[in-house]
Amino acid sequence: MNFSMKKILPKKRMGTTLKTAPRQKRLAIKTKISPKQKKQRPPFQKRVSFAKSSKDTKKAQKAEEFVKTGIVGFDALLDQGIPLGTSVLVAGGTGTGKTIFCLQTLFNAAKKGEKCLYLSFEESEQRLKKHLDDFKWDWRDLEKKGLLKIVRKEPFSMTASIEAMLAKAKGELLIDINEVLEIIPKGFQPDLIAVDSITAIASAFGKKEDGYRIFIEQLFRYFETLTITSFLISETEQMPTIYSSSGIEEFLADGVIVFYAIKQGNIRENALEVLKLRGAKHQKKIVAMQITDMGIKVYPEQEVFGKIGE
Amino acid sequence: MIDTKKLAKEFNNLGEGAIVLIETAASKILEVHLAAVKWLSDKKYTQIILSTSRPCKNLLNLYQKNNIDTNKIVMVCSVCQEKEKKEQKNSKVIHLQSSSSLTEIAISLSKCMESMKDKKFVFIDSINTLLIHNEPNTLAKFIHSILTKMRTNNVSGLLISLEAETDKEVRAEIAQLCDKIMCDKIVKV
Numbered sequence: 006m007n008f009s010m011k012k013i014l015p016k017k018r019m020g021t022t023l024k025t026a027p028r029q030k031r032l033a034i035k036t037k038i039s040p041k042q043k044k045q046r047p048p049f050q051k052r053v054s055f056a057k058s059s060k061d062t063k064k065a066q067k068a069e070e071f072v073k074t075g076i077v078g079f080d081a082l083l084d085q086g087i088p089l090g091t092s093v094l095v096a097g098g099t100g101t102g103k104t105i106f107c108l109q110t111l112f113n114a115a116k117k118g119e120k121c122l123y124l125s126f127e128e129s130e131q132r133l134k135k136h137l138d139d140f141k142w143d144w145r146d147l148e149k150k151g152l153l154k155i156v157r158k159e160p161f162s163m164t165a166s167i168e169a170m171l172a173k174a175k176g177e178l179l180i181d182i183n184e185v186l187e188i189i190p191k192g193f194q195p196d197l198i199a200v201d202s203i204t205a206i207a208s209a210f211g212k213k214e215d216g217y218r219i220f221i222e223q224l225f226r227y228f229e230t231l232t233i234t235s236f237l238i239s240e241t242e243q244m245p246t247i248y249s250s251s252g253i254e255e256f257l258a259d260g261v262i263v264f265y266a267i268k269q270g271n272i273r274e275n276a277l278e279v280l281k282l283r284g285a286k287h288q289k290k291i292v293a294m295q296i297t298d299m300g301i302k303v304y305p306e307q308e309v310f311g312k313i314g315e
Numbered sequence: 316m317i318d319t320k321k322l323a324k325e326f327n328n329l330g331e332g333a334i335v336l337i338e339t340a341a342s343k344i345l346e347v348h349l350a351a352v353k354w355l356s357d358k359k360y361t362q363i364i365l366s367t368s369r370p371c372k373n374l375l376n377l378y379q380k381n382n383i384d385t386n387k388i389v390m391v392c393s394v395c396q397e398k399e400k401k402e403q404k405n406s407k408v409i410h411l412q413s414s415s416s417l418t419e420i421a422i423s424l425s426k427c428m429e430s431m432k433d434k435k436f437v438f439i440d441s442i443n444t445l446l447i448h449n450e451p452n453t454l455a456k457f458i459h460s461i462l463t464k465m466r467t468n469n470v471s472g473l474l475i476s477l478e479a480e481t482d483k484e485v486r487a488e489i490a491q492l493c494d495k496i497m498c499d500k501i502v503k504v
Contacts, residue, residue: 269415269416269417269418269449269453270413270414270415270416270448270449271413271415271448272412272413272415272416274416274417274418274419276418293418293421293422295419295422304422307418307421307422307425308418308460309418310417310418310421310449310453310456310457310460311417311418311453312453
């Protein structure tokens, strides 16, 4: 395929091209999957294979098609849950609870037997594990069982590999990003993955915005091909209107969850909203949220009183 | 001195789930507060008191001095900003970080309303102190939200504000949401 990158991945705020382009066309940018990875079944297909008849299959399929976060109040915002294998952009300002949200979701999923990978480009593994300890989430047993893995990657060293990868690809875009970057540790087949954060990756690219755009597109497609439900953290302003560094991530993602810290007098109040979630019905309102000693708690019926935007 | 008998008589005439706004002079606001809490306590109401004017410890001392049974009183305090764990564990007092954190206040009041089974009364003291910390429109939105929850849960309510001191628009908005408006001696509506 000889796609001109500028046509596919336009510069800042030209993501509307992506938004309006038919999904099939967008998916035409394929991620190369190695034979080994092909064996790594989409988790959902593996699960439904136990069903007896086609009717049972459909029933089981429907039940298993959604992921629950297990976060008090959050799942009530969604009709059935987050569709399996979708990519969700978790956007918000500093200290709004994005990392805790992802850690909590992965911890809850791991407790249910899902394989979860937390990929950090910022905080160290030790610090993230300390966060888990602070909330009294016992990760040790889950780690031993191979259900929860926290891995730290250095974004700057990764950038060099990405640039080499892109140079090698020369617009062909048939790229095996995992082979180059080892995003997913060898032998580990996650059902859920959190990337903390894509902003750190974008920063590591510096002014090479085109390179970042190509990489991020590939990353989304890569997770999609492997049917991994992914949560990609994006650092924004406290009251964001753009939800990512380049502005295209929110179009590429199937879902966007926005975290707010709304200034009210001398304090800030936490809130969140499910801005979009393809393939799932969800409430479209900004609701109150608290970061408690036991993690995030969402109040689906509680409006927030601070000023949100103008 | 306020006419406590008259005040009690007015309270006796209120139906279950009624919401009342009391407007009083600054010099009498504490007296009205204590008289109202005393009446509610005598009537065996579980009281959820939002204290934004005085620290909860101070109020609880005053209740005891005035022979008010504090067993059925839950304080939601945004004044003392107590952070001690011991205090946090005390189920009778819920400490909040600020009188500006209206969402947090609303969440706490809702939790109290939903968790208590006895006949309940929410007491907000006072509108004027909340106005020091919040924009009038934001406060009106908050009051509307709380009063709606109270009505949904059939919880009675009492709001105190200072006579002629409250922002006119907010006063009008809050007044139209209440069933009755009282001053020290005269029932206005």
